[in-house]
Amino acid sequence: MRLPRLVRTTPFRLTLLFLALFAGAASAFLGYIYIATVGEAARAADAAITREADSLDSTYMSGGFSALNETVIERSSSTRGFLYLVMDDKGEPVSGNIAASPIKQVPATGKPDWASFGLTEKDQTGATVRSPARGMVERLAGGELLFVGTDVGEAQGYVVKIVNALWGAAALVIVLGLAGGVFVARDVSRNMSGLNDVINAVRLGDLGARAKVRGAGDELDELAGGLNDMLDRLERSVGGLRHAGDAIAHDLRSPLTRLRARMEAGLLDAETGRGDPLAALRQALEDADGVLRTFGAVLAIARLEAAAAAPDQSVFDPGQLAAGVAELYEPLSEEKGLDFAAELASGLSLRGNREFVAQAIANLLDNAVKYTPEGGAVMLRARRTAAGDVELSVTDTGPGVPEADRERVVDRFVRLENSRNAPGAGLGLSLVAAVARAHGGRLELDEGPGIVDGKGPGLRAALVLPAA
Amino acid sequence: MRLLVVEDDVEAAEAMARCLGEEGHECVVASDGDAGFRAAEKGKFDVMVVDRMLPKLDGVSMVQMLRKEGDQTPVLFLSALGEISHRVEGLQAGGDDYLVKPYAIAELVARVAALARRRETGSVQTLLRVGELEMDLIGREVRRGGKEIDLQPREFQLLEFLMRHAGQSVTRTMLLERVWEYHFDPQTNVIDVHISRLRSKIDKGFERPMLQTVRGAGYRLDA
Numbered sequence: 001m002r003l004p005r006l007v008r009t010t011p012f013r014l015t016l017l018f019l020a021l022f023a024g025a026a027s028a029f030l031g032y033i034y035i036a037t038v039g040e041a042a043r044a045a046d047a048a049i050t051r052e053a054d055s056l057d058s059t060y061m062s063g064g065f066s067a068l069n070e071t072v073i074e075r076s077s078s079t080r081g082f083l084y085l086v087m088d089d090k091g092e093p094v095s096g097n098i099a100a101s102p103i104k105q106v107p108a109t110g111k112p113d114w115a116s117f118g119l120t121e122k123d124q125t126g127a128t129v130r131s132p133a134r135g136m137v138e139r140l141a142g143g144e145l146l147f148v149g150t151d152v153g154e155a156q157g158y159v160v161k162i163v164n165a166l167w168g169a170a171a172l173v174i175v176l177g178l179a180g181g182v183f184v185a186r187d188v189s190r191n192m193s194g195l196n197d198v199i200n201a202v203r204l205g206d207l208g209a210r211a212k213v214r215g216a217g218d219e220l221d222e223l224a225g226g227l228n229d230m231l232d233r234l235e236r237s238v239g240g241l242r243h244a245g246d247a248i249a250h251d252l253r254s255p256l257t258r259l260r261a262r263m264e265a266g267l268l269d270a271e272t273g274r275g276d277p278l279a280a281l282r283q284a285l286e287d288a289d290g291v292l293r294t295f296g297a298v299l300a301i302a303r304l305e306a307a308a309a310a311p312d313q314s315v316f317d318p319g320q321l322a323a324g325v326a327e328l329y330e331p332l333s334e335e336k337g338l339d340f341a342a343e344l345a346s347g348l349s350l351r352g353n354r355e356f357v358a359q360a361i362a363n364l365l366d367n368a369v370k371y372t373p374e375g376g377a378v379m380l381r382a383r384r385t386a387a388g389d390v391e392l393s394v395t396d397t398g399p400g401v402p403e404a405d406r407e408r409v410v411d412r413f414v415r416l417e418n419s420r421n422a423p424g425a426g427l428g429l430s431l432v433a434a435v436a437r438a439h440g441g442r443l444e445l446d447e448g449p450g451i452v453d454g455k456g457p458g459l460r461a462a463l464v465l466p467a468a
Numbered sequence: 469m470r471l472l473v474v475e476d477d478v479e480a481a482e483a484m485a486r487c488l489g490e491e492g493h494e495c496v497v498a499s500d501g502d503a504g505f506r507a508a509e510k511g512k513f514d515v516m517v518v519d520r521m522l523p524k525l526d527g528v529s530m531v532q533m534l535r536k537e538g539d540q541t542p543v544l545f546l547s548a549l550g551e552i553s554h555r556v557e558g559l560q561a562g563g564d565d566y567l568v569k570p571y572a573i574a575e576l577v578a579r580v581a582a583l584a585r586r587r588e589t590g591s592v593q594t595l596l597r598v599g600e601l602e603m604d605l606i607g608r609e610v611r612r613g614g615k616e617i618d619l620q621p622r623e624f625q626l627l628e629f630l631m632r633h634a635g636q637s638v639t640r641t642m643l644l645e646r647v648w649e650y651h652f653d654p655q656t657n658v659i660d661v662h663i664s665r666l667r668s669k670i671d672k673g674f675e676r677p678m679l680q681t682v683r684g685a686g687y688r689l690d691a
Contacts, residue, residue, distance in 0.1 A: 282684070285684065289572065292570045293653060295570075296653065297653075303551075311551055311552075311553060312551060312552040312553050324648070327622060328648060328650070328654070328658050328662075329658055331658075331661040331662055331665055332656060332658050332661045335661050335664075353552070355552055355650070355651055355652060358650060358652070359650075359652040362650075362652065362654050362655075363655065366654060366655045366656050369656070370655075370656065428655060
């Protein structure tokens with residue numbers, strides 16, 4: 001059997017749990033009050049009864065049975081509040097203020113028998129009132145029986161009233177608690193259903209669905225915020241992949257078409273015996289390599305963008321890493337007639353993917369060497385910024401990037417008009433930006449040293465990453 | 469040389485076997501990990517080329533099993549997974565080299581040859597000699613025909629790698645991975661400039677050039 005939906009909700013279950021806890025606590029509380037009041041009253045009564053019995057016993061011991069009877073008769077008419085009954089050895093009443101012993105059992109010598117019992121009395125109005133009482137019966141040295149008891153109703157009656165009131169309160173609490181539980185369960189269900197609607201929408205393919213944050217600042221808002229964050233990330237990542245797919249299709253289409261044309265021409269050459277089919281094949285192979293390189297670069301960017309953080313992270317010295325890459329590029333820039341310098345601070349520390357950071361530095365150097373005309377300069381710097389970040393920058397004296405284009409050149413496959421003829425797929429800076437993002441950093445593009453002797457203004461590209 | 473190629477893409481395996489056959493190697497092809505494992509048990513091979521992702525038994529497990537049985541045949545892993553962790557995983561499982569798909573056949577041929585060579589020269593050498601070129605690995609000195617050649621540390625490493633693989637083609641990627649320890653593909657051929665610097669030092673002033681450019685593959689140091 002399925003329980004109603006409301007009853008199965010977590011808030012309702014929690015309500016039931018709390019009601020059960022409350023009932024348990026209330027019972028324990030009542031138990032404690034009972035022991036502390038009624039128990040105490042009974043103990044006090046027992047002590048008083050014992051004292052009274054002892055006093056009568058000593059009267060009996062000194063004056064005998066008749067003296068006992070006299071004392072009991074005397075005390076019965078006083079306002080001491082005790083119940084007395086003196087019986088002969090057969091249990092027949094002799095004197096006292098009650099007609100029969102409430103304790104039917106007849107004890108052996110020396111050991112009194114105790115009992116609690118109800119006392120029926122007529123009050124002032126003549127109505128019959130039953131009140132609780134305690135009493136003991138003992139066998140005297142001569143075989144006669146003595147009963148002494150007292151009324152304990154006053155204390156207990158009071159407690160009974162409290163207990164009844166508490167049970168009433170408990171019933172009220174349970175009714176209110178259940179009603180509250182239903183209310184809270186409804187309320188939470190209503191708020192949760194918004195989240196569930198979003199999840200269902202996403203499940204059905206709508207990545208744009210977002211949960212409403214009510215602004216209450218509670219854990220449901222936190223959950224909604226977290227869900228929205230997650231969806232933002234997912235949407236970006238899926239969007240990135242989709243964009244990468246479009247970009248790959250776009251950028252691979254032309255080299256693949258070129259490749260195909262080259263092979264067709266080569267085939268034609270071979271069939272007609274003209275031209276050089278071997279050269280066409282070689283060129284085709286080179287084109288294929290270009291396509292594969294582009295593919296690899298786009299894939300690397302897409303992977304970095306899809307991942308929350310760069311994979312395979314370790315702690316390393318970025319200055320040393322930069323020195324290695326500088327050493328790789330130094331001969332190339334020298335061959336191009338560039339003045340190459342490296343200014344690398346020591347003792348820097350970075351946490352990240354060594355390989356990707358090295359590749360990012362290589363791409364920056366590659367661009368600088370590629371776009372800086374002969375006689376220019378390229379400077380690689382590694383330093384700690386005032387904010388405590390690690391900055392790896394490459395400054396050149398090439399044409400630079402106009403301010404309006406700086407954001408755009410980071411996009412995939414964007415190559416400015418004047419660089420169309422340089423080799424490369426236009427993915428270099430995109431990869432650097434992706435590496436920066438995957439390490440929680442950024443890529444900054446600024447003007448270089450400015451226009452000097454008709455050269456410049458140059459470009460300063462800086463990879464700024466949080467230090468380890 | 470006898471080679472075992474374990475690759476589930478039949479066409480790729482055939483093309484690979486053909487090209488390796490052209491180079492004078494004898495290729496046995498297995499199309500899943502299970503068959504590869506059994507083939508490796510039967511015959512003795514000089515080098516095994518193993519795809520990482522295979523039906524039935526994946527390449528890494530297959531090589532692990534072979535290594536556990538004491539088979540020390542050099543293994544070249546082929547994989548579409550190119551991240552460092554994948555590479556490390558492959559090498560830890562007992563692979564000797566790791567080539568990420570897509571690759572050029574020339575790259576594969578050069579690496580297979582390099583692996584086979586590594587097996588032959590097991591002992592630690594302190595002096596390398598290729599023709600009239602001598603390299604003292606302890607004194608860090610290089611001479612050609614008795615004439616001392618002054619090399620930068622990286623040039624020394626580059627030449628050492630070329631001398632250890634003398635007579636074989638080594639690709640730019642191999643040099644980048646082994647000499648510089650980078651696993652990415654630079655946009656510009658930076659290696660070429662390093663090679664031409666080295667060439668100017670070891671070949672300049674000598675009648676016969678030793679450091680050859682191999683079209684479509686890379687470089688080769690000839691005696």
